[in-house]
Amino acid sequence: MKQLIFSGYLLCGLFMFFKSSAQIQLPAPSPKAVVSQTAGLTDITIDYSSPGVKGRKIWGELVPYNKPWRAGANAATKITFSKEVKVDTTTVPKGSYSVAITPSEKEEWTLVLNKDADAQPDDQKPENDIVRIKIKPMEIPLRERLAYSITDFNDASAMVNMEWEKVKISFNVVLGTEKQAMENINNAINPSFSVYRNAARYMLEKKDYDKGLVYINQSIAIDALKWYSHWLKAQLLKAKGMDKDAYNSVLKAKELGDKEGDGFFFKAEVEKAVVDWKPVMEVKKK
Numbered sequence: 001m002k003q004l005i006f007s008g009y010l011l012c013g014l015f016m017f018f019k020s021s022a023q024i025q026l027p028a029p030s031p032k033a034v035v036s037q038t039a040g041l042t043d044i045t046i047d048y049s050s051p052g053v054k055g056r057k058i059w060g061e062l063v064p065y066n067k068p069w070r071a072g073a074n075a076a077t078k079i080t081f082s083k084e085v086k087v088d089t090t091t092v093p094k095g096s097y098s099v100a101i102t103p104s105e106k107e108e109w110t111l112v113l114n115k116d117a118d119a120q121p122d123d124q125k126p127e128n129d130i131v132r133i134k135i136k137p138m139e140i141p142l143r144e145r146l147a148y149s150i151t152d153f154n155d156a157s158a159m160v161n162m163e164w165e166k167v168k169i170s171f172n173v174v175l176g177t178e179k180q181a182m183e184n185i186n187n188a189i190n191p192s193f194s195v196y197r198n199a200a201r202y203m204l205e206k207k208d209y210d211k212g213l214v215y216i217n218q219s220i221a222i223d224a225l226k227w228y229s230h231w232l233k234a235q236l237l238k239a240k241g242m243d244k245d246a247y248n249s250v251l252k253a254k255e256l257g258d259k260e261g262d263g264f265f266f267k268a269e270v271e272k273a274v275v276d277w278k279p280v281m282e283v284k285k286k
Contacts, residue, residue, distance in 0.1 A: 028049075029051070030050055030051040030052070030073035030074055031049065031050055032048075032049055033047075033148070034046070034047050035150060037153060039155070039157070039158040039175055040154070040155040040156070040180070041175075041177050041181065042081060042083045042158075042173075042175050043080075043081075043082035043083075044080070044081060044082075044150055044158060044160065044173060045079070046078070046079050047077070047078045047079075047080075048071070048072035048077040048078070048146070049072045049074040049075065049077075050072070050073070050145045050147060051072070051073040051145070051146050051164075053144050053145075053164070054144075058164065058165040059105075059165065059167065060103075060105060063103055064103075065103050065104055066102060066103075066104060067102065067121075068102050068121035068122070068124070069102065069103065069121060070098075070100060070120055070121055071099045071100060071101045072146060073146070075118070076098040076099070076117070076118055076119055076120050077099040078097065078098055078117050078118070079099055079113065079160070080095070080117075081095065081173075082094055083176065085173050085174060085175055086173070086174035086176075087113065087131045087173055088131065088133045090131050090133075092113065092130055096117035097113040097114055097115060097117055097130060097131075098114045098117050098118065098119045099112070100112040100121040100124060101169065103167075108135060108136050108137075109134070109136075109137050109169055110132065110133070110135075111131065111132070111133050111169070111171060112129050112131065112132050113129070113131035114128050114130065115128040115129075116128050133171065135169045135170070135171055136169075137167050137168065137169050138168045138170070139166055139168075140166055140167065141166070142165065143164055143165065145164075146162070146163070146164035147164070148160065148161065148162050149161045149163070155178070156174070156177065156178075157172055157173060157174050158172075158175065159171070159172055159173070178206070185199045185215075193220075193222040193223040193229065194219070195219075196215045196218040196219035196222070197215070197216065197219040197226070197229050199215040200215035200219060200229075200232050200236065201232055204235055204239070207239070209236050209239045210240075212232075212236045213233070213236050213237070213240075216232050216233045220233065225256060226256070227253045227256035227260060227264060227270075228253070228266070230249050230250070230252040230253035230256060231249075231253040233249045234247075234249035234273065238273075238277070243277065246277060247274075247277045247278065250270060250273045250274055251274065253270050254270050254271065
């Protein structure tokens with residue numbers, strides 16, 4: 001009986017030992033990484049694993065030349081676009097794609113995006129390639145860990161970069177923000193003053209002042225007591241060189257804004273415009 005009890009304790013102890021050993025967390029040789037950036041109205045996300053150089057020769061040995069490579073480690077590297085984009089001149093529908101890079105010792109490297117988002121390079125079928133472009137690698141200071149980044153982004157485009165060891169490759173992603181924004185404006189159901197006002201602000205940023213004035217006038221027609229609407233209108237008019245109308249609008253913005261207290265969040269800018277734009281008016285009157 002004692003022997004059975006002892007054996008039971010022994011088995012239980014061994015079980016707990018192996019269970020605790022299995023739960024030990026240790027650093028992964030190539031840790032998972034995710035980089036994501038909203039550019040315009042598009043989310044660009046890259047899921048990958050980040051290997052280290054660790055004193056090894058990377059290009060031509062660890063990563064052979066002239067052979068497709070998964071552009072990371074472990075699982076396939078994956079890039080996801082939340083909306084349709086263009087890579088180089090190729091239209092890429094929204095969705096996720098596996099990434100493969102073929103290094104070359106003396107020529108340009110090849111970048112492939114494949115419709116099979118989970119496929120390793122050896123499993124990628126050529127008929128599923130949606131992008132295949134040549135990229136000239138750039139020399140950079142040593143980067144120990146492979147890393148992706150999304151840089152130089154604006155409403156029109158974004159640059160996707162891969163850096164590892166002393167090599168950087170980049171490709172441009174062209175966005176459809178302006179078309180998408182106009183579709184959102186035109187498809188708005190029962191648009192409120194704020195929908196038209198936001199559209200006017202966007203047009204001011206795009207320097208489409210005529211269309212911006214159409215939208216801001218629609219906004220003011222719905223609600224004429226919003227100081228920010230008159231401030232936007234003043235800026236649009238000023239950009240068109242319509243100084244008298246711009247000055248009248250900025251005065252209206254100040255009048256309404258002064259009643260808002262803390263809600264007059266561009267008070268300093270409006271008051272500066274009241275001062276700066278007034279001499280222009282007086283000179284023109286003479």
